[in-house]
Amino acid sequence: MKGKKEREELSKVDIIGNAIKNYKELYRKKRKLRLAEFLILVVIFTISPFVSGFYFLWLMTLGIIYSIYTLAWNCMETMIGRTSLGHAIPFGLAGYLSAILYLYIKNPLFIPVTWMIAGVLSAVVFYILSLSRDRVAFVFISFLIGTVIWILSPLFTITLNGEVYGGEEGFSLPSNPVLATYTFSVVLLLATFLFFGFLRTSATGLKFATVRDDEKAAKLVGVKVNKVKAYCSLISCIITALAGGLYALHFSHVNPEIFSIHVALFPFIATIFFKNDSEIGVVAGSFILVFASNYLNSIFPQLHLLLYSALLILSPGIMRWRDRRAKLMSVG
Amino acid sequence: MGIMRSLYIAIMILLAISIVACVQTEKPTPTPTPAPTPTPQKIKVKIGVLVPKTGKFQTKGVVMENAAKLAKKHIEEKGKVEIELEFADCGDSAEKTKAAFLDLANRGVVAIVGAYSSPQAIAAADAALETKTPYIVSVASTGLIEKKVAEGNSYVFRNAYNTTYWGKLASEFLSLSGAEAYYFQGFQPLSTFNKGMLNVIQQNTDLKLIDEVYYNPSVDPKDVQNKARDAAQKIGDKDVLILGDPGSLSVAFLKAYRGNGGKGIVYSVGGVLALPQTLKGLNSTADYTAFQAAALEKIASTEYTKKYFDGYRKEYEEEANNYAGVLTYDAILILGQALEKLENVKSGDEKLKTSLIEELEKGEFKGACGIYRFNAKHQAEWGSEKLEGKLAEWVNGEALVLYPAKFAESEVLWP
Amino acid sequence: MALNFFSILSSTIFLSIFAIAISLNFRISKFLNLSHGSIFALGAYVAYYTIKSGVIPGVILSAIFAFFTGVVLYFIIKKIGNGIFEATIISLGFAIGLEEILRIVHGKGYYLIVESSLTLAGIDFWELVQGLMLLIILAILFLVYNSKFGIKLKFVEDDDFLARIYGVNYEKLSLLCIALTSSITGLLGFFSSTSQALYPGIGWMPLISGILIAAITALFRSVGLIHYAKIVLIAFIYSLFISIVMC
Numbered sequence: 001m002k003g004k005k006e007r008e009e010l011s012k013v014d015i016i017g018n019a020i021k022n023y024k025e026l027y028r029k030k031r032k033l034r035l036a037e038f039l040i041l042v043v044i045f046t047i048s049p050f051v052s053g054f055y056f057l058w059l060m061t062l063g064i065i066y067s068i069y070t071l072a073w074n075c076m077e078t079m080i081g082r083t084s085l086g087h088a089i090p091f092g093l094a095g096y097l098s099a100i101l102y103l104y105i106k107n108p109l110f111i112p113v114t115w116m117i118a119g120v121l122s123a124v125v126f127y128i129l130s131l132s133r134d135r136v137a138f139v140f141i142s143f144l145i146g147t148v149i150w151i152l153s154p155l156f157t158i159t160l161n162g163e164v165y166g167g168e169e170g171f172s173l174p175s176n177p178v179l180a181t182y183t184f185s186v187v188l189l190l191a192t193f194l195f196f197g198f199l200r201t202s203a204t205g206l207k208f209a210t211v212r213d214d215e216k217a218a219k220l221v222g223v224k225v226n227k228v229k230a231y232c233s234l235i236s237c238i239i240t241a242l243a244g245g246l247y248a249l250h251f252s253h254v255n256p257e258i259f260s261i262h263v264a265l266f267p268f269i270a271t272i273f274f275k276n277d278s279e280i281g282v283v284a285g286s287f288i289l290v291f292a293s294n295y296l297n298s299i300f301p302q303l304h305l306l307l308y309s310a311l312l313i314l315s316p317g318i319m320r321w322r323d324r325r326a327k328l329m330s331v332g
Numbered sequence: 333m334g335i336m337r338s339l340y341i342a343i344m345i346l347l348a349i350s351i352v353a354c355v356q357t358e359k360p361t362p363t364p365t366p367a368p369t370p371t372p373q374k375i376k377v378k379i380g381v382l383v384p385k386t387g388k389f390q391t392k393g394v395v396m397e398n399a400a401k402l403a404k405k406h407i408e409e410k411g412k413v414e415i416e417l418e419f420a421d422c423g424d425s426a427e428k429t430k431a432a433f434l435d436l437a438n439r440g441v442v443a444i445v446g447a448y449s450s451p452q453a454i455a456a457a458d459a460a461l462e463t464k465t466p467y468i469v470s471v472a473s474t475g476l477i478e479k480k481v482a483e484g485n486s487y488v489f490r491n492a493y494n495t496t497y498w499g500k501l502a503s504e505f506l507s508l509s510g511a512e513a514y515y516f517q518g519f520q521p522l523s524t525f526n527k528g529m530l531n532v533i534q535q536n537t538d539l540k541l542i543d544e545v546y547y548n549p550s551v552d553p554k555d556v557q558n559k560a561r562d563a564a565q566k567i568g569d570k571d572v573l574i575l576g577d578p579g580s581l582s583v584a585f586l587k588a589y590r591g592n593g594g595k596g597i598v599y600s601v602g603g604v605l606a607l608p609q610t611l612k613g614l615n616s617t618a619d620y621t622a623f624q625a626a627a628l629e630k631i632a633s634t635e636y637t638k639k640y641f642d643g644y645r646k647e648y649e650e651e652a653n654n655y656a657g658v659l660t661y662d663a664i665l666i667l668g669q670a671l672e673k674l675e676n677v678k679s680g681d682e683k684l685k686t687s688l689i690e691e692l693e694k695g696e697f698k699g700a701c702g703i704y705r706f707n708a709k710h711q712a713e714w715g716s717e718k719l720e721g722k723l724a725e726w727v728n729g730e731a732l733v734l735y736p737a738k739f740a741e742s743e744v745l746w747p
Numbered sequence: 748m749a750l751n752f753f754s755i756l757s758s759t760i761f762l763s764i765f766a767i768a769i770s771l772n773f774r775i776s777k778f779l780n781l782s783h784g785s786i787f788a789l790g791a792y793v794a795y796y797t798i799k800s801g802v803i804p805g806v807i808l809s810a811i812f813a814f815f816t817g818v819v820l821y822f823i824i825k826k827i828g829n830g831i832f833e834a835t836i837i838s839l840g841f842a843i844g845l846e847e848i849l850r851i852v853h854g855k856g857y858y859l860i861v862e863s864s865l866t867l868a869g870i871d872f873w874e875l876v877q878g879l880m881l882l883i884i885l886a887i888l889f890l891v892y893n894s895k896f897g898i899k900l901k902f903v904e905d906d907d908f909l910a911r912i913y914g915v916n917y918e919k920l921s922l923l924c925i926a927l928t929s930s931i932t933g934l935l936g937f938f939s940s941t942s943q944a945l946y947p948g949i950g951w952m953p954l955i956s957g958i959l960i961a962a963i964t965a966l967f968r969s970v971g972l973i974h975y976a977k978i979v980l981i982a983f984i985y986s987l988f989i990s991i992v993m994c
Binding site: 386388390391394549550551552553554555556557558561562565580581583584587588591604607609610613614615617650651 | 751753754762847854871956985986990
């Protein structure tokens with residue numbers, strides 16, 4: 001007959017074992033869900049070019065680019081708990097570096113290299129900022145740096161062969177068919193979607209989440225917090241830079257407005273309506289914002305910004321309502 | 333439960349996108365051609381106008397929209413063309429401009445005019461090529477527009493000045509004034525435009541450049557006033573200060589400059605400091621401020637000049653704008669006249685846009701500013717006998733015409 | 748390279764006032780109030796409509812409008828916001844909304860100009876008024892921080908949660924702070940209106956500069972009046988630096 005203590009030990013092991021089994025089961029289900037969402041997106045994006053006109057395809061491409069941007073921004077928010085109001089930096093820097101390179105070397109093949117450089121440079125800045133445990137300071141400092149770059153970017157000019165480029169006019173890029181940009185953007189979005197979807201349900205994703213929840217506790221259980229911050233900053237900034245590069249190609253031009261506060265705030269507003277840990281919600285939010293913004297702009301131009309302002313004011317309330325609803329649905 | 337929620341969200345997205353797509357891809361049915369009658373056929377077209385209704389250029393958007401509506405009225409008086417204007421807000425960014433352009437093209441417009449800043453015009457020019465829609469740049473001066481035409485974009489035209497002409501007008505003023513030297517006060521956020529203009533001035537004049545300074549209120553909100561104070565100390569009685577800022581900060585600069593005893597003449601590139609309303613509001617501060625304008629009420633370049641100024645005043649109870657507004661007015665007139673000249677082309681015809689471009693390339697068109705012809709780079713030939721910029725000087729509450737010589741009322745007056 | 752001392756002084760005064768308003772708001776109401784730029788513009792618009800009828804009524808009206816705008820913002824934040832980040836975002840939305848309302852109401856084809864050319868001993872009257880305004884603000888801060896009330900303020904600056912436990916009426920203090928700092932920026936807008944053409948976005952650049960000055964000063968982690976004195980010093984160094992760089 002087993003002693004009381006032994007029985008207690010065994011039951012503890014059972015509880016832990018069951019818990020692990022349940023978590024594994026939960027994450028398996030989540031992965032299946034992600035896959036289903038991924039397939040839905042594949043279908044939507046495959047059909048779209050065949051059922052739409054030029055304008056709609058152009059808007060879809062813009063929506064896709066902003067979705068990639070928002071997914072990358074969301075990574076820092078949900079994985080290491082850092083809300084950035086300066087993500088226009090990698091976004092815009094990629095566009096600028098690629099345009100400047102094209103000015104000197106008229107070969108578009110080298111352009112993706114500049115995007116990676118922009119991503120890495122920005123990642124260094126965000127990593128340094130994230131080293132402080134003060135998350136509020138991160139928000140404000142990223143906002144300040146982004147704003148300063150926005151203010152200073154019109155001052156940047158290049159004189160080549162007696163001609164002045166840049167400044168308020170910005171730089172040009174090679175023009176390309178919208179279908180090409182659409183295709184590249186779709187591929188990147190799907191890859192990013194899968195990547196974050198599976199990262200979130202992996203052991204690495206769990207480590208990231210512990211850093212978000214409590215850095216001190218994460219350190220105590222052996223998570224290399226600074227390494228996690230470095231990886232997260234790198235992933236987020238590189239993907240944002242890729243989105244920024246595609247954005248510049250989409251317009252065949254880049255100017256200081258790419259660093260504007262509206263670009264910086266976009267991911268924050270796009271993630272108001274849907275829970276942050278749902279990639280499909282992030283994509284949906286981005287599309288809703290792009291389409292609603294353009295549609296409203298054409299019918300209510302004066303009121304469109306008032307609506308934007310109302311959204312910002314109500315955003316905390318909306319997010320709390322969203323979280324309450326998500327909790328109810330998960331309990332149900 | 334989770335799968336259902338995701339499916340629900342995905343279907344919502346699809347539905348929302350489909351609704352918008354259906355609305356957006358809706359193409360207007362071509363206007364049925366009227367049955368042959370003895371009277372000439374009236375061509376009915378839609379013309380798109382990009383105006384900044386929101387953002388930092390909103391003030392200009394008001395005058396551009398008003399001017400466009402006035403142009404429509406004046407074209408339709410002839411009875412040959414019926415125009416339906418479609419307005420879209422281009423805001424203050426290239427992104428908004430491109431979306432607005434594509435929206436207009438989607439609504440079935442035959443041509444588009446407008447946009448304000450250079451980045452906006454560049455985005456619109458690209459959209460013009462992508463949608464094969466003729467586009468007339470009515471304000472922006474960037475040289476990239478002509479470059480795009482040279483690279484094969486035959487859809488974009490410009491009836492506004494390019495940067496080179498801005499510089500030539502300033503040089504002309506320096507020559508007329510008999511100044512001893514000049515001081516260039518630029519606006520940092522427009523440094524590309526300012527530097528381009530200054531290059532042309534330096535090529536066209538031997539006068540001494542006292543200094544080249546730029547103000548930027550983004551780094552110091554008082555920078556405009558501080559630079560004005562500095563300039564007041566450097567400029568002599570017979571010097572000209574060229575103020576390269578067409579925006580509202582030029583008012584702050586002028587006030588601070590004169591308030592600190594600034595001497596000589598201030599030559600403004602125009603914009604805010606070329607508007608009678610603004611100059612009157614500044615009282616004696618505005619005295620000895622010279623400026624350029626695309627059209628002046630006193631110079632009847634064509635019959636449309638008086639029509640524009642009088643019509644605007646009557647319709648909108650304020651003074652007409654003499655750059656962004658009048659050029660948008662002229663852009664619509666140009667399109668209207670080009671459409672009138674087209675033969676055997678019906679509304680909704682696929683060849684209409686191509687024929688329109690051909691007509692714009694070879695024809696002559698009357699506007700309030702003068703008679704337009706476009707050169708090989710689709711740039712209006714400013715500086716020709718029939719189309720010239722105007723120079724005036726504000727003295728004692730009145731604008732005295734200085735140039736063109738045949739309309740000059742006075743020589744340049746020094747304080 | 749000649750530095751214009753008066754220009755540096757003028758910039759210092761302007762930036763100090765703006766930065767003090769932002770800093771007071773942050774340290775006491777515990778959020779970054781991004782609506783100060785739009786309230787600055789509001790004050791300038793009040794000047795346009797009132798200055799010809801009389802300066803003093805215009806000043807009082809500007810202060811009252813700005814005060815009540817601050818009160819409205821406080822109640823919105825209290826109702827919806829929770830925490831520094833949410834309050835900051837709400838203030839940004841409020842700023843954009845206020846700017847759009849000004850744009851819709853005043854949408855004209857020309858810029859509004861407030862014409863009032865008064866000088867005193869060769870100096871623009873309104874520059875002198877701004878200088879006086881800064882001195883008054885510093886004097887009030889000196890008196891407040893050296894009083895019993897000042898101890899409560901320092902307590903709140905240090906730890907508002909603990910201050911609440913010890914009986915400080917934090918809500919009232921926060922409301923007063925937001926409303927009064929809004930009045931300060933509204934008045935500053937009124938006094939600056941004669942030096943520029945008006946449009947709804949005139950407050951954004953001063954806001955950014957003010958935030959920069961306040962942020963740099965915050966790095967020194969001073970408390971009480973010393974913090975605000977450092978704001979003036981940092982504003983001076985900033986103006987000097989900009990003058991040298993821009994020369």
